[in-house]
Amino acid sequence: MKRDIILAGVGGQGILSIATTIGTAALNAGLHLKQAEVHGMSQRGGDVSSNLRIADHEIASDLIPYGQADLIISVEPMESLRYLPLLSPAGWLITNTKPFINIPNYPKMDELMAEIGHVGNHIALDADEIAKNLGSARSANMVILGAASPFLEIDYKELQDAIRRIFERKGEEIVKVNLDALQAGRDFAQANMS
C-alpha cells in the first residue's frame, strides 16, 4: 500500500495542518511517512505545496515522482491544477472551489472549473461555505481533508483520533467543530464520488 499526496495552496492558508493530521493518523496506523515541506520566502502569498508520502514499506525519495501522486489535495482551485503533472492517471483531485485572488491575472472562475472538470477523478467543493454553515469558518481545511478521507486508505477512525489528539489542548468545543467539518467534507465526497 502507498499513498502519495500533493498538498497545495497559497502561503498562509495553512496546508500543513492537513499534513499534520494525516501524518499523525498514518503514524498511529503504523505506516511509514515522509513529508517534504516548503519554508522560506515562498510562504508569503506565493504558491506552496507539500509532498506527503505514506506507505506500508520504507519510502526512498522525499519527492513524489511525476505522474505517480494518488491524490492532489488543494485548499485553492487554481493551485490544484499547478500539480497536474504529478497526478497519476488513476489519481484523484480534491479541491476547494473558493478562490484566493491576490494576483491581477487570476483566471475566470468558469474556465477554472472547466479545467478541474477535465480531470477525470475530482471532488470540488466550497469548503469555506460548508465550514461557515457549520459555524466555524476556520475549519475549511478540515472539510477538505474530510473530502479526501475516502481516498486515503487510512481508517476514518484514525483521522478522527488524530484530530482529537491535535486539538485536545484547545478544548472540547474546538475538537467537535473540526470533527464536524471532517464529517461534512466526507459526506460531500461520498455523495459525489461516482
Add this chain to the structure above:
Amino acid sequence: MLLGDEAIAQAAIDSGMSGIYAYPGTPSTEITEYVIQSHEAKSGQIRAGWSTNEKTAMEAALGMSYAGKRTMVCMKHVGLNVAADAFINSAITGANGGLIVVSADDPSMHSSQNEQDSRVYGKFALIPILEPTNQQDAYDMVHYGFDMSEKLGVPVLMRITTRLAHSRAGVLRKPTRPQNELRLPVNPRQFILLPANARKQYKELLKKQAVFEKYASDSGFNVFTDGNDKSMGIITTGIAYNYLLENYQDRQIPFPVLKIAQYPVPPAMVAQIYNACGKLLILEEGYPVLEEAVKGLLNTGKTIHGRLDGTIPRDGELNPNIVAVALGKKDTRGKDIPSIVAARPPSLCKGCPHIYSYNALNEALKKWSKGRVFSDIGCYTLGALEPFDAINSCVDMGASVTMAKGAADAGLFPAVAVIGDSTFTHSGITGLIDCVKDKSQITIMILDNETTAMTGGQDSSAYGRIEDICSGVGVSREHIFVLDPSPKHHQENIAILKQELEYKGVSVIIPRRECIQTALRHIKEHKKTEAVTNGN
C-alpha cells in the same frame, strides 16, 4: 518525525554539544531554531543564539572549539561565502573540541540567489565532508562527525540540501553523552597562524588527507553494492541515492552501485566500480563535483554519464523522474499544467511597512530617471515585483550600500540603497563606513522592521540602535531620519525623502515599524500572558 534540520539539531544536543552559532538562512534556519527552543538551551546548559553574520558565528564556534568544547555553526550555502575566511583558516588551525560546520545548499534556488555546492568549499579547505542521504543519516553523522573532528583535530563540514533539510521522516535517537570539560589545546601555538606556524600546520593538514580517506572507507557511510549487470556502474552522492532507489520499487538494482556520503572520496572505492563496469552514471545533487574528478580534464577513459554530458540537466535539483530518464526508463510525467494557471509569486504581506516605504520612495524619485535603487537580501527584495518595481539590484548581503556607493562614485546622482535592519548589521555597516569616509553622495534607506523577517522573525542584532550605529560611524545627525512607514505619514515621508535625495553627502532614512507578522504574534502572546495573569 523530524525535519532533516531538526534531526541535526537533536543529534547535536544528544552528542554533548556545548554551543551553536548561526545566522538565519533558508534552508538551514530550523537547526538553530530547534536548539534555541530545547530544554537544554533554555536551562542554560547549551549556548544557543543568532550571530550578527556567518563569519562572526564561525569565529565564535572556533573559539569554543579552542576551549575544548563541542560546537556547531550553521548557515545557508551563500553564508559560507561570508564565513569563508574563518572557515578556510579553521582547517589550518584545526579543531580542539569537536567542530561541525553545517552548510545547507539550495539547488534549484527555491529561496536563494545561486545554487553553489558547498562540497567545493570542503575540498578547498581540505577537510572531511559528510553528506547525509536521509534524516537518520543526518542524525547519526553528527555523532560521528564530532568524534572524527576531535580524534583528527579538524573541523568537519556537513553538507545538506533543501529536500533533506525541509523533509520530515522518523529518526531513531542514540543515548545522550555529556559535554566536554574546558580543555585548552595541548599545543599552545596551534591557533597562531603566523607564517612559520601556518606552514607547519598546513603540512599537518596535508598529511592527514590519507587518514581522512581511510575514515571515509571505513565509516560505513560509503557503501558499494554489487549488481549482476556490469554494463554500467552507478555512483550516487547524498540524497541522489534515494531517487535511484525510488526507481526500483523492489529495491533490486541490477547495476553495481557506489553510494557516497563521506569525503574525501576514497579512490580505491571508485576504482573498484570503474574497473568492473563498462561505463559509469554519476548522480549528484548539486555541481558535478565527483563527476569532474572521476572524468578528469582529458576524459580519455570509459564513458561517464552525468551532468557534464547532458544525461542529467546541468543545473537544478534532481528528482526521481530525472533519474528515471537517465536510467533509460519511461518518464511518467502526467498532464501538463493548464495554460490558464497563472504564476503566483510571493508578495509583501498586507499591512507590511515595506509597502509604504516603497510607495514613498517611488513617489520621491519620480522626477529622476529609473534605475537608481540598489537593494539587498530580505523580504523587501519583493520590491522588485509589481506593483512596486522599485529596485534595480539584489546581489549579496550588504551589497546595496556599497553598490550604491560605487554607482555614485561613477556619477549616478541620486543613488539610493535599500537595506533591512538585520542585513545592515550583517554586512551593511562596513559599507556605510566607506561611504562616510569618502563623503559619498548617497541616500541609504534602512527598512527597520525590528526583526529578521524573511526567515521567520529572529532577533535583529541592532534592535533599537540603528540610528546610534549610523551616527557612531560618522553619519551626521542632521541627515539621519526616522520615519513611520504608514499611510497617514505618507506625504511627510515623501517630503523628507525628496529633500535627502538632493543632499550631496551620506544621508540615512530609517522607516521604522514592526514586521506585521511578528507584531501579530506578539499581540497573541501578550493576550495569552494576560489571560494567565488574570487567572483565566
